[in-house]
Amino acid sequence: MLHRERNVENGILQIGGAAADQLAKACGTPLYVYDEGMIEARLKAYKQHFRSDLFDTEVLYASKAFACKALYQLLNRYDFGLDVVSGGELFLAKESGVPMDKIYFHGNNKTDAEIEMALSYGCGTIVVDHKMECERLIEAAEKQEHQINVMIRINPGVTAHTHKYIITGDLDSKFGVMMQNEEMILSMISSINQCSQLNFQGFHSHIGSQIFDLRAYETVIERLVKFIKKCETEHKIEINCLNLGGGFGSYYTQEDQPKAIEETCETLIKKCEKEIREKEVKLKQILIEPGRSIVAEPGYTLYTIGFMKDTPNKSFLFVDGGMTDNMRVALYDAKYDCDLACRMDEEKENKYTIAGKCCESGDILIERAMLPKAESGDLLAVYATGAYGYSMSNNYNRMRKLPVVFVKNGKARMVIKGESYSDQIRLETDEEVLI
Numbered sequence: 001m002l003h004r005e006r007n008v009e010n011g012i013l014q015i016g017g018a019a020a021d022q023l024a025k026a027c028g029t030p031l032y033v034y035d036e037g038m039i040e041a042r043l044k045a046y047k048q049h050f051r052s053d054l055f056d057t058e059v060l061y062a063s064k065a066f067a068c069k070a071l072y073q074l075l076n077r078y079d080f081g082l083d084v085v086s087g088g089e090l091f092l093a094k095e096s097g098v099p100m101d102k103i104y105f106h107g108n109n110k111t112d113a114e115i116e117m118a119l120s121y122g123c124g125t126i127v128v129d130h131k132m133e134c135e136r137l138i139e140a141a142e143k144q145e146h147q148i149n150v151m152i153r154i155n156p157g158v159t160a161h162t163h164k165y166i167i168t169g170d171l172d173s174k175f176g177v178m179m180q181n182e183e184m185i186l187s188m189i190s191s192i193n194q195c196s197q198l199n200f201q202g203f204h205s206h207i208g209s210q211i212f213d214l215r216a217y218e219t220v221i222e223r224l225v226k227f228i229k230k231c232e233t234e235h236k237i238e239i240n241c242l243n244l245g246g247g248f249g250s251y252y253t254q255e256d257q258p259k260a261i262e263e264t265c266e267t268l269i270k271k272c273e274k275e276i277r278e279k280e281v282k283l284k285q286i287l288i289e290p291g292r293s294i295v296a297e298p299g300y301t302l303y304t305i306g307f308m309k310d311t312p313n314k315s316f317l318f319v320d321g322g323m324t325d326n327m328r329v330a331l332y333d334a335k336y337d338c339d340l341a342c343r344m345d346e347e348k349e350n351k352y353t354i355a356g357k358c359c360e361s362g363d364i365l366i367e368r369a370m371l372p373k374a375e376s377g378d379l380l381a382v383y384a385t386g387a388y389g390y391s392m393s394n395n396y397n398r399m400r401k402l403p404v405v406f407v408k409n410g411k412a413r414m415v416i417k418g419e420s421y422s423d424q425i426r427l428e429t430d431e432e433v434l435i
């Protein structure tokens with residue numbers, strides 16, 4: 001079992017060198033807090049270890065895990081590429097000064113407007129998800145001048161051991177073209193190559209998220225390199241790039257045993273080198289696109305405990321947020337750890353159920369939390385909420401989106417303001433619709 005050491009001073013949890021209670025006092029709760037130095041350490045680890053003498057490498061950050069200008073700017077400093085899946089993420093990237101050649105636009109149902117947007121922005125690479133999108137992209141590309149790289153998302157048919165909602169490489173996945181559907185893949189490549197504005201680069205695959213067993217990726221590498229060899233020899237198609245996707249597991253509770261970034265990178269690199277050497281393929285570049293493993297653990301959510309209530313089998317602590325700021329528990333039965341942030345030195349002898357304030361029985365954040373005897377007004381820190389917390393947050397019950405704070409060397413800066421009630425009604429209107 002793996003435990004995480006927490007930084008504590010005088011019984012108070014420290015995040016990025018700042019005391020949790022000071023952060024809560026300055027910004028209010030509920031609040032997302034990121035330890036910026038911890039994000040940077042992860043970025044450095046990926047950059048340092050995902051390297052090879054045999055091929056070029058690129059690490060893309062998967063925006064869906066958490067996106068904001070401050071993070072994109074940090075990614076720019078570490079020379080990361082970016083995976084975006086919507087016009088919104090693409091727009092944010094542009095506004096944050098992300099170089100367009102660093103952007104890979106994914107998604108199974110890009111709208112015409114998003115395709116136009118990508119082309120007009122000069123977005124570096126579009127990852128085409130299926131044949132119909134390929135045809136639409138060609139039509140749009142032919143009407144303009146920009147050159148754009150294209151990759152095809154392949155479903156290699158590897159089922160990863162993770163929650164069924166976050167598997168993406170199984171037989172009936174909504175993502176990608178099945179690798180067995182060779183005829184379709186070849187015809188897509190041939191049509192892309194006939195369009196003078198499009199440059200076919202290679203294949204992308206992503207088999208799911210929160211995956212701990214790296215053998216799943218090794219199988220993907222074996223299958224795809226074999227397929228690439230076939231493309232090269234039998235069909236005389238040059239494949240420059242292979243993107244292995246993201247999905248590397250993160251630590252949430254002691255049940256989770258993620259591999260260190262160093263080990264993940266080294267395993268993937270070694271396997272790629274072996275397969276490329278043995279099969280003598282000409283691949284020039286290998287990419288990966290982690291999200292969660294960069295931002296999950298550096299993120300914390302601070303809540304204030306409000307009312308408390310005992311039922312025959314449970315002792316509830318109600319907090320001032322809930323499934324609106326963290327829907328992963330209701331959606332995937334995800335598990336989290338927590339502490340009373342100002343009572344870190346006390347024995348944890350009481351079992352509580354931490355519930356949010358939304359009008360849903362399923363609005364439970366932690367089913368069994370061991371804590372010191374809690375009181376109303378205590379500050380609760382939930383750990384590892386940095387991935388898919390803010391990005392999947394919502395306004396159910398007209399709850400407001402929370403502010404986000406980055407902390408480094410004891411200094412905090414607000415990078416996203418909390419939503420106000422008037423922000424929420426700003427888009428309401430009584431305009432006549434002309435039809």
Ligand SMILES: Cc1ncc(COP(=O)(O)O)c(C=O)c1O
Binds near residue numbers: 206208247248292293
């Ligand atoms: C295409 C693609 N790439 C990368 C990721 C990043 O996954 P994770 O945040 O688990 O690393 C995802 C999400 O599962 C994805 O769908």
Ligand SMILES: N[C@@H](CCCC[NH3+])C(=O)O
Binds near residue numbers: 064209328332387388
């Ligand atoms: N949102 C999911 C992961 C989905 C990954 C995107 N394909 C999570 O919170 O775990």
